[in-house]
Amino acid sequence: MLSISPLVSPTGSSTDFRQLLIQQRREVLDAWVEEQLKQGRVESLPAAELREQCDQFLSLLAGPANSDSILDVNDPAWMPARAFLADLSRSRARLGFSPSETASFVFALKRPLFALLRREFSGNAQQLADQTWLATELLDQLGLLTMEEYQRGREEVIRSQQHEMLELSTPVLMLWDGVLALPLIGTLDSARTQIVMETLLQRIVETGAQIAIIDITGVPTVDTMTAQHLLKTVTATRLMGAECIISGIRPQIAATIVHLGVDLGVVTTKATLADAFRVALSRSGRTVTHGSSDISE
């Protein structure tokens, strides 16, 4: 653990770079905002809002007055600053900022801060080095924290999108009395298959359907896992006393299934939903005929 004793100024009062920040706040703030605008990474943010955020962060940075805890950003004294950065990163993650755009918020402070330090401690190389080190260490830690929070924000976005997709993805349609259809769209993974299977079986119980058609026209690729999942669904349906037909198998997918050596065995498969529906009707003892049209008369 690095320990740098708080600087003792000639007047005897303890000081470090953050006191300079408080004294020269306006100047640092201007330079910082300008730096960020110059890097052109915050165009989508109104300048006033950016300035407001910077201003707030400067106050928080000066907050923990105890110099002992300055390098430990996990110290409770840093709580408000951490919370502020977390909020900022997450909101930027949601607004679609890139990682570097988000991290530059903290890192852009370095240039104006170091310029200030160089000016203030121009006569004292020892102090300049110490304070520069202290500042860079602190800003790096805060920068890393920003990235972590940014990542967390992105993951939240992904999670919520996944959740929405799952909700969208499993409609079970009633095609006819006793015939259900389940059009699948998108890649089938384990989590999704589980939901698909549960929804389908539940609907079979509710409707007393005897035939279920799983249509995979919208499934882009079928690998061994997907085939495995499909077979499980078919088997579970059979166990419940209903029949399952798989339809919408495109030629490429048929080729893949054969090349992979997947044995669809006893499962009835059809190329189109219409074919499958015809099979379903005939199995339940119905026939479709062209009725005589009364329109011409």
Place this chain on the structure above:
Amino acid sequence: MERIPIIRMGRCLLVTIQVDMYDQLAMTLQHDLTEQIARQGSEGVLLDISALEVVDSFIGRMIANTAAMARVLGADTVLVGMQPAVAITLVELGLSLPGIITARNVEMGMALLDRVATSRS
């Protein structure tokens, strides 16, 4: 000792499981059922498990074995009314019960048994 009743309906036997299955009960049922089939020369067994909410690998295997034994004794088994959770569990356990006929409810099961029996005779 608790037993699951086996009801004779013509040439078929009807077994309705209304309680939670535990291992001993399943073994007793298997024993009783095979005895009855042998004694009465039944041609079909209708196993209604619509009240069964939970299965484990043992019960799953017992069902499969009982059906296989019935088959050897000359009776077809129709399994009716399986709950979704039970079906998913059996599939996940790898027990797909091949060779067992299934139906949604007792009525459809009876019709199926009749059809199978007619096609065989």
